[in-house]
Amino acid sequence: MKGLIIKSTGSWYQVKEEKTGNIFEARIRGKFKLLKSRLTNPLAVGDHVEFQLEIDDVAWITKIDPRRNYLIRKSVNLSKESHIIASNVDVACFIFTLKQPETSFGFLDRFLACCEAYNILPLILFSKIDLLSEEEIEFVEQIQKMYQNIGYQSMLISSVSRLNLDKLLGKIKDKTSVFFGHSGSGKSTLVNALQPGLDLKTGIISEIHQKGKHTTTFAQMHFWKFGGSVIDTPGVREFAMIDVEKEDIQHYFPEIFKLGRACKFHNCLHINEPKCAVLKGLEDDKIEESRYITYLKLMEEAQEIHKK
Known part of the structure; x- marks a missing residue:
């Protein structure tokens, strides 16, 4: 059977069956918990899954479909x-x-x-x-x-x-x-x-x-x-990015990526490189200082994660 995860409390889930719309209490097989990952939860609300019904209509999730995002x-x-x-x-x-x-x-x-x-x-x-x-x-x-x-x-x-x-x-x-x-x-x-x-x-x-x-x-x-x-969702204090290289961070700041095309060096990280179009844009108020500060922090975090 196919379904959609509509609630997650950590150890129990609710899954909505695709065809009938019926909602079942669900758990996951132990093998999902053993998967190597830096994630604390193998399942999330919005996941499409396959499941089986057993005693007392408890659903056991057997497969997670690939996530779109x-x-x-x-x-x-x-x-x-x-x-x-x-x-x-x-x-x-x-x-x-x-x-x-x-x-x-x-x-x-x-x-x-x-x-x-x-x-x-x-x-x-x-x-x-x-x-x-x-x-x-x-x-x-x-x-x-x-x-x-x-x-x-x-x-x-x-x-x-x-x-x-x-x-x-x-x-x-x-x-x-x-x-x-x-x-x-x-x-x-x-x-x-x-x-x-x-x-x-x-x-x-x-x-x-x-x-x-x-x-x-x-x-x-x-x-x-x-x-x-x-x-x-519960109130979120801080977002995270996993499996991201520091060289990729500039791609997630459209204005930095756009100006970065004019940098002298193609591998410029926009920190202290000579003839950096982004640093020049920062001086000329083409880039907001607050966003550039966040960019630097994410660069540092990506480097720390890579070291570990």
């Missing part, structure tokens, strides 16, 4: 390990909040780099606009323009005032989407606003630290009435 985060307690958040995604929506909580540019840029690396269409959602002053909205619009100039799609939204929710619906209709952001950024609130009745649990922001508490503790797929699905 996936997004990865660093494991919380295992710095050398990574965890697949979702697989076979059509559009990945990043929820950026200027406050409650504040989203860093580095976090956004890591997300975008991962989307480039694993061939996923990103969509930046500047959310909680209803909480912002006119001056703050103008600042968000400047950020939006910066990323649009690079080539990334984005929009300003509000789950409270419903600003641009119809526009967002049009972007995710009939597709498998996934919502990412810090804990407290409003992922579950947004899902509830797009489809009232799902009643996903939402949390509050800590007044002291202005950080969200985890309300989603595991990944789960929900199906839209208007067509398609969304994978709701």
Whole structure:
């Protein structure tokens, strides 16, 4: 039997049978756990699998189909390990909040780099606009323009005032989407606003630290009435890239890769090489300093992983 993984709690999964739509509790055979990998989870929500039914209608997963793409985060307690958040995604929506909580540019840029690396269409959602002053909205619009100039799609939204929710619906209709952001950024609130009745649990922001508490503790797929699905995920602190050489990192920053074609040396890494078009572009404000800093950090991490 063929099915789709729609929920993962670590040791148990839920699989939706392809033909009937029936949902079964599922486990995986031990051999999957023995596969050598730097991943903490052999299965992820969005995976297409084959399974067999045994006693009490428990499904045993016997095969995982090749993934079209996936997004990865660093494991919380295992710095050398990574965890697949979702697989076979059509559009990945990043929820950026200027406050409650504040989203860093580095976090956004890591997300975008991962989307480039694993061939996923990103969509930046500047959310909680209803909480912002006119001056703050103008600042968000400047950020939006910066990323649009690079080539990334984005929009300003509000789950409270419903600003641009119809526009967002049009972007995710009939597709498998996934919502990412810090804990407290409003992922579950947004899902509830797009489809009232799902009643996903939402949390509050800590007044002291202005950080969200985890309300989603595991990944789960929900199906839209208007067509398609969304994978709701726990708050992510940091994205990761595995099996990536440091020479490849520049490919995941479109503006750096574009300028890099004019460098004197074809193997230029844009760090301290002579006649580097990227470093010149940085001086001329053609490349944002915040994105270049993230680029350097990812280069360092790729080199460290390669050493290990």
